[in-house]
Amino acid sequence: MVQRYGAVSxxxxxxxxxxxxxxxxxxxxxxxxxxxVFYSISGFTEKEVMGVQHNIVxxxxxxxxxxxxxxxxxxxxxxxxxxxxxxxxDGGYYWVWANxxxxxxxxxxxxxxxxxxxxxxxxxxxAVSDLYAQMLAAEQKAGSKDAIQAGTAILxxxxxxxxxxxxxxxLQSN
Ligand SMILES: Cc1cc2nc3c(=O)[nH]c(=O)nc-3n(C[C@H](O)[C@H](O)[C@H](O)COP(=O)(O)O)c2cc1C
Numbered sequence: 001m002v003q004r005y006g007a008v009s010x011x012x013x014x015x016x017x018x019x020x021x022x023x024x025x026x027x028x029x030x031x032x033x034x035x036x037v038f039y040s041i042s043g044f045t046e047k048e049v050m051g052v053q054h055n056i057v058x059x060x061x062x063x064x065x066x067x068x069x070x071x072x073x074x075x076x077x078x079x080x081x082x083x084x085x086x087x088x089x090d091g092g093y094y095w096v097w098a099n100x101x102x103x104x105x106x107x108x109x110x111x112x113x114x115x116x117x118x119x120x121x122x123x124x125x126x127a128v129s130d131l132y133a134q135m136l137a138a139e140q141k142a143g144s145k146d147a148i149q150a151g152t153a154i155l156x157x158x159x160x161x162x163x164x165x166x167x168x169x170x171l172q173s174n
Pocket of ligand 1: 023024025029053054055056057058059062064067070084086100101113114115
């Protein structure tokens with residue numbers, strides 16, 4: 001178990017526009033590779049994250065239903081885009097605009113998953129934070145069994161008939 005330096009804080013680290021965070025996982029979501037930017041922005045070392053579940057950087061402000069959507073999509077071998085607030089080892093946070101996909105070999109076998117993240121459109125982060133806070137509140141109110149359904153209902157309402165993909169892509173390119 002990795003020790004954190006401190007409690008969750010409001011200290012943000014921003015990804016530079018020239019930086020990309022890359023990581024790969026096995027089929028169960030355990031980290032098998034991360035690039036230098038991942039280590040510098042998250043504050044973890046290679047030794048601490050290798051073979052560890054990717055939820056090592058999960059931030060408590062993130063709704064469960066976002067990750068449910070992520071896993072449902074990548075398990076269908078489709079790519080998913082998402083705004084994600086991640087937790088640094090020191091308790092601070094960093095926002096990313098993430099693309100996550102399945103890694104498939106020439107025989108169509110699933111090798112694992114990989115993700116590339118760059119800096120999000122900062123203008124929309126207040127709206128995204130607000131939406132995630134509403135989703136999280138609905139999840140907590142619904143209780144563990146019904147959480148995903150409750151969070152997803154808030155997200156569907158925010159889409160106003162658009163697909164999730166169009167919704168997030170338009171936010172990022174706004
Ligand atoms: C390739 C890949 C990259 C991921 N990147 C992140 C990430 O940056 N932050 C995060 O919180 N979860 C990420 N996840 C999702 C985690 O596996 C996990 O579902 C999520 O953190 C929620 O944790 P929980 O299922 O324990 O609630 C990633 C998953 C995969 C397959």
